[in-house]
Amino acid sequence: MSKPKKTLQPWEAERERARKAAKRRRIWSYTKRGFGTMFAAFFAILFLMPIVLTITNSFMSSSEISSNYGMVFATTSSGGKVYIAEKVTLKFIPDMVSFSQYVTVLFKSPEYLLKFWNSVILVGPIVVFQLTVATLASYGFSRYRGRIREIIFFLYIILMLMPYQVTLVPNYLVSDWLNILDTRWAIWLPGIFSPFAVFLLTKFMRRIPISLVEAAQIDGAGEWQIFAKVCFPLCKGAIASAAILVFIDYWNMVEQPLILLADAEMHPLSVFLSKINSGEIGLAFAVATIYMVPGLLVFLYGEEYLVDGITYQGGVKG
Amino acid sequence: MKKLKEKKTHISMGKRLKRVKRSSGVFIAPSFLGVMTFFVIPFIVIIYYSMVDNPISRNFVFLDNFKNIIGNAAFRSAVSNTAIFAGVSVPLAVVLSLLLAILLESKIPFRSQFRTFFLSPMMVPVASVVLIWQVLFHYNGVVNDMIAVVGAGPIDWFKSAYGRIVLTILFLWKNLGYNMILFMAALASIPKDILEVARMESATALQTFFKIKIRYLSSTILFVAIMSLINSFKVFREIYLLSGDYPVDSIYMLQTFMNNTFRNLDYQKLSSAAVLMSIVMVLIIGFLFIVENHFGKDVEG
Numbered sequence: 001m002s003k004p005k006k007t008l009q010p011w012e013a014e015r016e017r018a019r020k021a022a023k024r025r026r027i028w029s030y031t032k033r034g035f036g037t038m039f040a041a042f043f044a045i046l047f048l049m050p051i052v053l054t055i056t057n058s059f060m061s062s063s064e065i066s067s068n069y070g071m072v073f074a075t076t077s078s079g080g081k082v083y084i085a086e087k088v089t090l091k092f093i094p095d096m097v098s099f100s101q102y103v104t105v106l107f108k109s110p111e112y113l114l115k116f117w118n119s120v121i122l123v124g125p126i127v128v129f130q131l132t133v134a135t136l137a138s139y140g141f142s143r144y145r146g147r148i149r150e151i152i153f154f155l156y157i158i159l160m161l162m163p164y165q166v167t168l169v170p171n172y173l174v175s176d177w178l179n180i181l182d183t184r185w186a187i188w189l190p191g192i193f194s195p196f197a198v199f200l201l202t203k204f205m206r207r208i209p210i211s212l213v214e215a216a217q218i219d220g221a222g223e224w225q226i227f228a229k230v231c232f233p234l235c236k237g238a239i240a241s242a243a244i245l246v247f248i249d250y251w252n253m254v255e256q257p258l259i260l261l262a263d264a265e266m267h268p269l270s271v272f273l274s275k276i277n278s279g280e281i282g283l284a285f286a287v288a289t290i291y292m293v294p295g296l297l298v299f300l301y302g303e304e305y306l307v308d309g310i311t312y313q314g315g316v317k318g
Numbered sequence: 319m320k321k322l323k324e325k326k327t328h329i330s331m332g333k334r335l336k337r338v339k340r341s342s343g344v345f346i347a348p349s350f351l352g353v354m355t356f357f358v359i360p361f362i363v364i365i366y367y368s369m370v371d372n373p374i375s376r377n378f379v380f381l382d383n384f385k386n387i388i389g390n391a392a393f394r395s396a397v398s399n400t401a402i403f404a405g406v407s408v409p410l411a412v413v414l415s416l417l418l419a420i421l422l423e424s425k426i427p428f429r430s431q432f433r434t435f436f437l438s439p440m441m442v443p444v445a446s447v448v449l450i451w452q453v454l455f456h457y458n459g460v461v462n463d464m465i466a467v468v469g470a471g472p473i474d475w476f477k478s479a480y481g482r483i484v485l486t487i488l489f490l491w492k493n494l495g496y497n498m499i500l501f502m503a504a505l506a507s508i509p510k511d512i513l514e515v516a517r518m519e520s521a522t523a524l525q526t527f528f529k530i531k532i533r534y535l536s537s538t539i540l541f542v543a544i545m546s547l548i549n550s551f552k553v554f555r556e557i558y559l560l561s562g563d564y565p566v567d568s569i570y571m572l573q574t575f576m577n578n579t580f581r582n583l584d585y586q587k588l589s590s591a592a593v594l595m596s597i598v599m600v601l602i603i604g605f606l607f608i609v610e611n612h613f614g615k616d617v618e619g
Contacts, residue, residue, distance in 0.1 A: 029425075036426045043418065044435040047491065050450045051442055057450075069453050090453060090460045137349035143342035144335075152350065159357055161544065161603060162596060163551035165576050169592040170360035172580070177360075193352025223341040252443045254555040255573065259580050273445040274559040288446040295441040303434060306441075310496060311503040314541050 051292070053092065058289040060091075061098040062282020069281070101286035112269070112287050119268035119291075122184060122257070123250045126191035127243055134197035135239060139227050141198070142205035143213070153202065156195035164255045175260060186260040191250060197242045204238040204312050205231060241309025244302050251295060361596075368590040383590040393591065396575035399482075399568060404550045407486045411546040412539060414490060415497030420527075422498070423505050433502075437495035444492070444555045451560065452476075455484050476560055481569040488556050493549050497542045504538035505531065533613075540610040544603055 008016070057065065068091060105112050141153055159167070167190070175186040208231065216226045257267050264272075269291050276284045299306065368384070371377045387393050418436060422429050439447075454460050455475040462472040475484045508531060516526045532539075554573035557565050563578060564570075572595065579587050 033424070033426055036421055036424055037428075040418075040421055040426060040428075040432045044432055047435050047439055047495070050447045050454075050491070051438060053450050053453075054447060069456075133349045133352065136345040140342045140345035140347075143345070144339045146339060149343075149346070152346070155358070156353065158600065159353065161548060162599060163548055163573075164554075165551060165572050166361075166592045166596045166599070167357060168576065168580075169364055169588050170357055172588075173360040173363060174356050189352070190356045193349060193356050195349075195353055195357075198349055223338070223345070227345065248441060252445075252555065254444070254558055255552075255577070258558070258577060270443050270445040270555075271559075274448060274562075284449050288449055292442050292446040295443060296438075299438065299441040303437070306437070307433075307499050310499045313545075314500040314503060314538055 053090070054285055054292070055289050056092055056094060058101055058285040059097045059099070060094040060285070061096065061100050062104075064095055064098075065101075065282045065285065101283055102290075105283050105286045105290065109283065112272075112283070112290075115267065115269040115272040116290065118266055119251065119270065122187050122253075122268050123247065125188055126250050127247050129188075129192040130194060130197050130246055131239055131243055133192060134201050134242065135232070135235065136227075137198045138201035138205050139231055141202040142208070143223070143226075153199075156198055160195050160199050168255060168259055171256075172259060181260065182262050182266075184261075184266065187253075187256050190256075194246075196249075197246055200242045200245070200309065200312055201235065201238055205235060208234055237305065237308065238312060240302060241305045241312065244298055244306045245309050245313075247298060248295060361592075364589040365593055367585050368593045371586070373585050383586045384594065387587055387590045387594070390587070392570070392575055393587075395567065396570055396572045399570055400551070400572045403482060403485065403489075403553065403569075403571065404547055406482075407489045407550055407553075408543060408546045410486065411490055411493055411497055411550075412542050415494045415542065416501050416535075416539075418494060418498045419501035419505055422502060433499075436498055439492050440495050445559055448556070448559045451484070451488060451556075477566050479566075479568040481561075481566050485553055485556060485569055489550060489553050493546060496549075497546060500538055500542050500545075501535065504535050508534045536610055536613050540606050543606060547602065 060068070141149060171186070171190045172181070174190075175181045178185075180186045180189070212230055212234075213226055216230045221229065252270055253268065254271055257271050261267060264275075269287070273284070273287060273291065276287070367373055369378060369380055371379045371382070422432055422436075426432075452459075456462075457472060457474050461475070466472065473480050475481065512530060513526065516530055521529070551571075551573060554571055554577070557569050557571060557574060558577070561569070563574070565574060572591075576588065576591060579591070
């Protein structure tokens with residue numbers, strides 16, 4: 001800076017300019033990064049807040065819950081619009097950490113545990129058997145690709161894309177024919193044969209190098225052996241991914257039980273939670289948290305599988 | 319098809335191929351039978367039901383049921399509400415999740431943590447967070463307190479036309495993470511050399527995005543749009559858990575209509591609604607495919 005600019009040699013001026021430009025770029029990239037991080041952090045807070053709030057609220061004593069939000073649920077459950085001129089106070093951290101909600105849910109009111117068990121018993125067999133059926137079928141779809149098979153596979157895709165508004169009517173009709181309405185079979189069977197996992201696993205299996213299969217064939221392996229010894233071991237990751245996606249979908253189910261199970265006793269917790277009445281509102285957050293736990297655990301241990309599963313689905317990677 | 323030809327030349331034994339075809343076909347059988355029994359055959363019966371006057375007397379009435387249901391006021395409002403909801407929230411879901419994916423692709427710290435955070439709502443059952451939504455969007459709740467700061471009056475979120483906004487927020491909350499993962503994978507799969515050339519030709523970030531990346535993303539955009547559309551129908555869960563069988567008019571969706579129609583088991587209404595809906599879905603998806611084919615043709619190998 002001490003030297004006047006005029007005395008600079010042309011190459012020096014050039015170097016100076018380049019240096020300044022680089023500095024400017026660096027500052028710009030830092031600001032961009034800073035803003036990006038802030039933006040991401042803002043979104044992250046928005047995304048996490050409902051989950052965190054539910055969990056922290058589950059550690060409040062029921063008297064604290066009802067003094068904070070009693071009115072929210074009093075008005076919603078009666079359906080009327082009785083507004084009390086009082087604020088709802090949202091608290092992130094309980095005044096006093098209390099396990100009373102959990103104690104009540106786990107030891108004193110068996111109906112919630114029963115509904116939780118209903119969810120498990122509805123979802124478990126669907127996940128296990130949908131994947132069994134789908135692994136077999138996707139082997140068939142990827143081993144040989146004739147015209148008929150391509151047509152069937154296309155049919156599966158169309159079915160997969162149909163919303164419940166369309167598929168529940170056929171499901172209901174069959175359940176009626178087979179006399180399984182109002183039994184768990186009405187949820188299990190359509191779930192087991194849902195084409196979703198077939199689509200996902202076929203997309204994955206079609207990427208297994210044909211040379212591996214041919215090598216096994218030359219060694220004299222039959223189809224079943226190729227499936228069990230070559231294909232299945234390679235697909236374990238993809239199967240886990242599909243299992244997670246199927247699990248989330250059914251753990252969250254609301255539409256099917258409402259229509260196919262008239263008996264509310266058999267309803268899963270996902271439907272029952274909304275029917276919680278104002279008298280038991282102190283328990284609601286604990287029940288909600290307990291219901292979240294399996295999903296969050298699966299997420300914790302299987303996030304990579306989940307991410308892979310989503311990407312196979314999109315067909316971008318495999 | 320290409321693969322099939324390769325296989326043929328490679329094995330070059332028709333007999334053997336036939337055996338493979340037959341024995342691997344057995345693997346499909348359980349799934350195929352199940353799909354036929356639980357989805358395809360009853361759907362064909364439903365198409366038939368949608369054209370007879372009732373399942374017992376079975377007089378053929380062709381399009382009368384469709385005319386009836388289109389004339390039904392509840393059905394029409396359900397369709398228009400569903401269409402409005404999907405029309406607003408699906409594009410939002412696509413654009414916002416693409417933005418999030420680009421954000422996480424840039425060099426910000428804690429990227430993998432952010433990914434985890436954005437994805438976590440997907441794992442949480444709707445039923446678990448419904449309580450918190452009720453607290454937040456209650457008439458005397460936190461959201462109204464916050465908008466009171468900027469001077470807006472309190473809004474009865476769940477029982478007015480604003481219900482749509484709440485639902486859009488809940489929908490985005492749940493689905494952005496999933497879409498974002500799809501976009502992140504697609505962004506990562508864009509060939510690096512092309513981006514390198516663009517940088518050497520001193521293309522700006524925006525030019526690179528609109529001229530190059532968008533092209534490579536087109537098939538993913540299509541997929542995300544279709545998945546978001548399907549998921550937008552699942553918003554019934556939120557509606558049902560928040561407001562039960564009879565929500566306020568603006569969020570009375572198709573699935574709400576179907577759910578209530580199931581109660582009195584009007585097969586004509588149900589089947590013609592399902593058939594109409596499936597036709598519309600096929601048309602929309604077909605249309606999206608054609609659009610994608612038109613724009614994305616030049617990059618697919």
